[in-house]
Amino acid sequence: MTKVIIFCDGASKGNPGPGGWGAIVASDSHVEELGGAEKDTTNNRMELMAVLEALRYAASLSPAEIDVYADSSYVIGGSTAWGKGWRRNGWITSTKQPVLNRDIWEPLLDVLDTLPAKVRWHNVGGHVGIGGNERVDEIASESALGNPP
Template sequence: MGLDKIIIYCDGGCRGNQSDNNIGGWGAHLQYRDHKKELYGGVRDTTNNKMELTACIKALEAVHGNKSIPIEIYCDSAYVVNGMNSWVRGWIKNGWVNSKKKPVENQDLWKKLLFLSSTHENVKFIKVKGHADDEGNIRADELANLAMDNETGN
């Protein structure tokens, strides 16, 4: 058997992203060897970016046990992947102020995701193309949509 690792696909979405009365949802599909776990949830009055971050947070919160097993998080959100792989170092150095000299949005979620990532020895964030033919990404999207459907009663 090859390298042991936990594979996580995360997705978030928001219907009516720019309105005051919107529905958000997130989904995560986790796999370790033959074990699979699916998580999802919905909220009102949120943003797409918050849902993308929440999916990753909830997925990492669900990982228990050996902290040395590598984790690969696949996400179609450039916001999350670029944030964790690059931007976050500058934000920390600059006191959570972005390149436009404004406070970083969703700081609470970024800090929580950063903390959860740091509790494992090896977490990688990998960008995947959204709505393509990646089975794990498609499932995470389905879970996020299921959460939004549940929130609206559809």
Template sequence: MSTINIYTDGAARGNPGPGGYGVLLLWNNHRKELSQGYRLTTNNRMELLAVITALEALKKAEHPVHIYSDSQYVVKAISEGWLNTWIKTNFKGGKKNSDLWKHYYEISRQFKITMHWVKGHATNPFNNRCDELATAAADGKDLLIDEWYEENEYEKK
């Protein structure tokens, strides 16, 4: 069974500030790019939203999924079991991005996912393309509102 390879990246100008994500889906001879910008968000939210968006774009759950991200926050939370602990403790201690993590947790359960960390801004052309998509989305027009962030996190600052 062929593997679906997913490359993701997130960006935020100012952190918080305008942000965006970029996704590259590769399966057999198919290639699909996704990106979106938000008016006010964080880099970590965009890194995680990129992974969620990629999984939501998949039409079949039976293929193994390999996700490549330059976000140690995302990769370690998933591969080292941090997320499982956060779920069990209902994000005790004010862990950030609980809305996105809960969404990821629910959608990820239908896939066999292997996470891979790649060095950002290095020699990986797929990661570099996702960075281009994410930064262009952050700098673009028609930015969406990251409603949960603006209502729950940004107001606390």
């Protein structure tokens, strides 16, 4: 039974502005650091990209369980609660507005739907000394500056 632990974070220098995302995907036998950037983006888009790319990578490891640690209530809320309603309502929010970042939410929710693994979400405080979260913050910030891992 393989368990995977994911830490993920996003950053934007300007919001909107240059942004980056970072993720760590760790299993019993492997640790992978991932990162990427966009020239004009927001912190929420980068938070979403971090978890999307981390889950895609984790899926290749065929885990039975995945623990995702993130400091974004937006990502966790959309992944665990709001996303199903958005789909059901034609990608319209409860306030009758179009869902922001739908182009990332759709593939993220698709990945979550197709994962055979049990996914548990953990909301961690940003910048409170949690090693994995501190590292992905560094990766995201460096990626935003053009220096991905």
